[in-house]
Amino acid sequence: MTVRREPHGETETVPRSDDRDLISQAKRGEPRAIAALFDRLRCVPRMLSHRNRTYGSPLDTQELEDVAQEILIAVWRKLEQFDGRGPIEAWVHRFCVFQFAQALRDRGHAPRGGGWSDGELERVLPRPNEPSPFDLEALHLALDTLEADEAEVVRLKHFAEKSFLEIAHALGISQNTAKARYYRGLRRLQQRLAQTTSNRTSETAR
Amino acid sequence: MPHPSQHEAFVRRIADEAEDPWEALLASEYAECDACGEALERLQTDGVTELAGKVEAVARDERESLRARGTFGPEREKELVARALAPLVAAAQSESPRSAPSPSASPPPSLARRHLLLMSGLAAAAVGVVWIATRPEEQPDPRLGPAGLRVLAPLGAVAQWGEFRWDARVPTGGGFAVEVLDEHGALIGGVERIEATSWRPPPEQSASWPARIRVRVRVLGAANERIDAAEIEAWLSER
16 A cells, blocks of 8 residues: 655545444554544534534634534544444534534523524524524434434435435335335424424423 | 326325325335336325425535535644544553453453553554644644643543643733533533643532543633633543
């Protein structure tokens, strides 16, 4: 295996094979795997800063770095939970979604920040007709409640942008079975989101 | 070949009557009929289109995030990752193997093996440092942030919390803040401002801490503005 130096001075000493193998090697303490994993986890500050900028930079640089550190530590501690169904970056992205939304809530308790409610925050974040950070958080949590076969089809349909025909071929099932799992998954999502909305309404009314 | 009328009638009936029309279709003689599936999709539109749109928005958000360039730049990204994870890697390597062997366990590692494990742990921690040290431009030590902040203790497994210590370049009139967080990121202790580079948590504070904590030290300017921060994890080794 040769060491290649990339144009920006980065080095890649481990081929990008199964990400689960990379994590296993890194957790065993193999230096090259650790270096490769560190390089991959640069996606955390990158995705987080992009998210912050997209939503009008509600967090300053220091706050952003603090959240990035929290995410990196949480990711490291939960690496064994990575299921390998997608790249590490996609798995890590969920941490960024949750922690960013939480950081916006916490800002209400920070000495310098104001106490924004979800509704007020949505008004100041400049993304009309797009889901707010809290919508995205709720949807990710709802997606986690799907059965494995439903989640698989929903992710292939939307995240991998596959047609039902392609999904059926990939999973070795009929198109109707793929559709049945997909629509069953959507119904479950609908129920979950309705339940979440109902819970929030109840909490507000107290 | 046009969809047979009896299939169409069947699909309409199950869309109206069955609790789960798709399960009813899969259980029927038309389970493999793609045209029936397409017909059922056309009939089932209440709320589905909007919800599918929301899921698509989540997916689009992920795709955009994965492609994004961010605002930190490659070198700062590397510094942030190393600062967060190098201490955890080092602590994990120094912690294993730790448990006392049972009578039926295999013999403890030889001295040579233990030496190899220790060196592997140190090498792993060094990777985090060397990894970001390979930069072309000259700057103050980037591994430690703009104020050279480095948390020295507690670090990883400790017998007791003891004195918290750190090292940093402090501007005139500056100081530090120490935040102790639990695993959920909730603030459970610390001190708002201190001029020394060490702090011993009062027993009435540390007595209620969990076995595993995160310690965040901030460098503050004369006006309490934040200049630098570093965070590590520590845990009690025997509890």
